[in-house]
Amino acid sequence: MDFNWAEWTAVLLRFAHVVAAIMWIGNSLLFTWMELRLVPRRRDGGEPDDDPDLLGHLDMLHGGGVFHLEKRLLRPGAIPVPLHWFKWQSYTTWLTGFTLLCVLFYRDGLTLADATRSDLSGPACAGLSLAGLVVGWLFYDLVWRSPLGRNPLAGGITSFLGLAAAAWAYGEVFNGRALYLQIGAMMATCMSANVLVHIMGNQHRFMRALESGQAHDPAFGKRAKSRSLHNHHITFPVLFLMLSAHFPRLHAAEWRVAILLVVVVALVAVKWLMNSRFWFKGWLAAIFGVVLLAGILIGVFLNLPARAATTASADPLVAEGRALFEANLCATCHMEGSAQIAPSLHGIFGKSQPLADGRTVVVDEAYLRRSIVEPQAEVAAGFAPAMPPYAGRFSEAELDALVAYIRSLGAR
Numbered sequence: 001m002d003f004n005w006a007e008w009t010a011v012l013l014r015f016a017h018v019v020a021a022i023m024w025i026g027n028s029l030l031f032t033w034m035e036l037r038l039v040p041r042r043r044d045g046g047e048p049d050d051d052p053d054l055l056g057h058l059d060m061l062h063g064g065g066v067f068h069l070e071k072r073l074l075r076p077g078a079i080p081v082p083l084h085w086f087k088w089q090s091y092t093t094w095l096t097g098f099t100l101l102c103v104l105f106y107r108d109g110l111t112l113a114d115a116t117r118s119d120l121s122g123p124a125c126a127g128l129s130l131a132g133l134v135v136g137w138l139f140y141d142l143v144w145r146s147p148l149g150r151n152p153l154a155g156g157i158t159s160f161l162g163l164a165a166a167a168w169a170y171g172e173v174f175n176g177r178a179l180y181l182q183i184g185a186m187m188a189t190c191m192s193a194n195v196l197v198h199i200m201g202n203q204h205r206f207m208r209a210l211e212s213g214q215a216h217d218p219a220f221g222k223r224a225k226s227r228s229l230h231n232h233h234i235t236f237p238v239l240f241l242m243l244s245a246h247f248p249r250l251h252a253a254e255w256r257v258a259i260l261l262v263v264v265v266a267l268v269a270v271k272w273l274m275n276s277r278f279w280f281k282g283w284l285a286a287i288f289g290v291v292l293l294a295g296i297l298i299g300v301f302l303n304l305p306a307r308a309a310t311t312a313s314a315d316p317l318v319a320e321g322r323a324l325f326e327a328n329l330c331a332t333c334h335m336e337g338s339a340q341i342a343p344s345l346h347g348i349f350g351k352s353q354p355l356a357d358g359r360t361v362v363v364d365e366a367y368l369r370r371s372i373v374e375p376q377a378e379v380a381a382g383f384a385p386a387m388p389p390y391a392g393r394f395s396e397a398e399l400d401a402l403v404a405y406i407r408s409l410g411a412r
Contacts, residue, residue, distance in 0.1 A: 010103055017096035021242075024089035025235050031086075032232045034058055035225075036278050038071055076213045087200050094192035097242075098133075101185060105129070105178070111346050112182075118173040128173070129182055136166060136186035137193050144230075163187070163264065167257045176251035177244065180260060184241025191231045191238065198227040236267035252326040255301040262301070266294035321405025324398055333387070342387060343380045346409045354381040368403045 038056035053073040060067045074080075105111055106126040113125045120128070139162050149155045166186065170179050206220035240263055244251050250259050269290045277283040333342035343353070348363050356379040361367055370377060372394065375387035394402065 010100065013096050013100050013103065017093060017100060020089050020092035020096060021239075024093050025239070027086050027089060028228070028232045028235055032229070032275065034069065036275060073216045073218070074210055075216065076210050079207075079210060085200075085203070087195055090192050090195040094188065097185065097188060101129070101181075105181075108347075111344070112174050112178040114173065114175040114178075120173055125173070128170075129178075129185075132166060132170065132182060132186050133189045136162075137190050140190045141193070141197070144227075160261075160265070164261055167260055171257040176253070176256045177248075179256060180241045180244035180251045183260060183264075184238050184244070187234055187238045187241070191234065194227040194231055199224045233268050233271050234264075236271050237264040240267060249302070250298070253302055254323075254326070255304055258301045259298050262294050262297045266290050315404065315408070317401050317404040318408045320398075321401035321403070321408075324394070324402055325405055342383055345406050349407045349409070355379060356381050356383075356385075365403050365407075368406055369399050372399060372402060 038058050040056045041051070041054045051072075053075065055071045055073065057071070058069040060069065106129070108122055112129060113120050113122075140159055143149060143158050143162070144155050148158050163183065163186075167179065167183050170182050174182060202220040202224040206217055209220075210216060240247075241260075250256065250263075253259055270287055273280070273283045273287045273290065280286070334345045349368075351363055352360050353363050353367070354360050359378075361378060367378070371387075373391045374389055376385050376389065379385045
């Protein structure tokens with residue numbers, strides 16, 4: 001039995017990443033919901049308020065009983081034991097996600113690049129991606145530490161403009177799948193760094209103050225809560241981008257950057273509107289409106305004509321092949337990086353390909369043409385014979401273009 005440690009490691013990392021992300025995002029959604037539903041202590045001149053430390057309470061029915069929740073200020077000498085902290089879900093999500101980037105993409109940075117647009121080397125692509133994680137966090141954090149951060153609208157617009165600039169820059173050198181993952185990873189890095197630096201940092205500060213006998217300073221909690229809300233509002237876009245392998249029609253589109261930005265704005269708006277249901281009666285209609293508008297815009301971008309070629313070679317045959325590859329949703333199965341449904345086509349030309357019947361063939365132009373027209377004839381080892389035959393679907397000229405494009409994916 002051939003045991004592939006790399007593949008099993010990737011499976012375990014993916015599983016841990018997904019589980020940790022579900023726990024982290026679940027915490028974010030639940031805690032924000034509780035904050036919004038919290039019943040504040042009475043301030044209307046009714047019953048005397050005999051508990052000045054009580055900020056609010058909430059009763060929740062679950063599992064055959066009622067959970068009575070209180071949010072309160074703490075006093076020195078009255079710190080509950082045990083006191084539960086929520087941080088490892090965030091850290092585990094980021095650490096497993098970053099490790100997956102290293103294993104699946106940074107190990108061979110060529111899987112990040114769009115060979116028809118860029119001639120960057122593999123290490124250069126990996127370095128560019130890693131730099132984006134660092135620079136993206138520094139830019140975002142500086143914006144919200146600056147005077148702009150005192151105005152949520154100004155800070156939000158500035159952050160979005162920075163994100164748009166990053167998406168455009170990476171879209172010029174990265175393939176669509178890598179672009180969506182890169183922007184998602186940059187946003188997720190900001191989220192996890194918020195937990196480490198601001199949320200946990202401020203909570204540690206006021207806990208140390210309490211333990212030394214000082215009064216509870218609400219300012220620390222407000223700063224932590226502010227970054228927590230940032231994380232909360234971008235959970236939907238990050239989820240979408242991390243799962244973008246399921247949406248090849250979008251990340252393979254010519255106007256993929258514009259589509260990405262529409263998705264980010266729309267999903268942030270949807271999350272905000274979901275929270276606004278406690279004070280905005282038209283929240284549900286507004287959500288449908290946002291989704292409809294986003295769908296229309298995405299449809300427009302999907303049908304816009306392709307831009308002029310900007311590749312290093314600007315080969316019109318390669319450009320035609322790329323358009324055919326995208327239009328026929330070939331990226332659905334032949335994903336960049338570690339493909340699971342069908343072999344990745346990046347860098348495959350000229351290499352030896354083991355077949356399911358035990359033979360080995362060289363991936364040349366003839367093999368690629370046969371694999372498109374009669375894919376069941378020579379199935380790659382380790383993959384199911386799932387690709388439908390395309391005999392009669394493409395003309396000879398179109399097959400030439402597709403082969404030229406696949407060749408370009410490994411050209412450096």
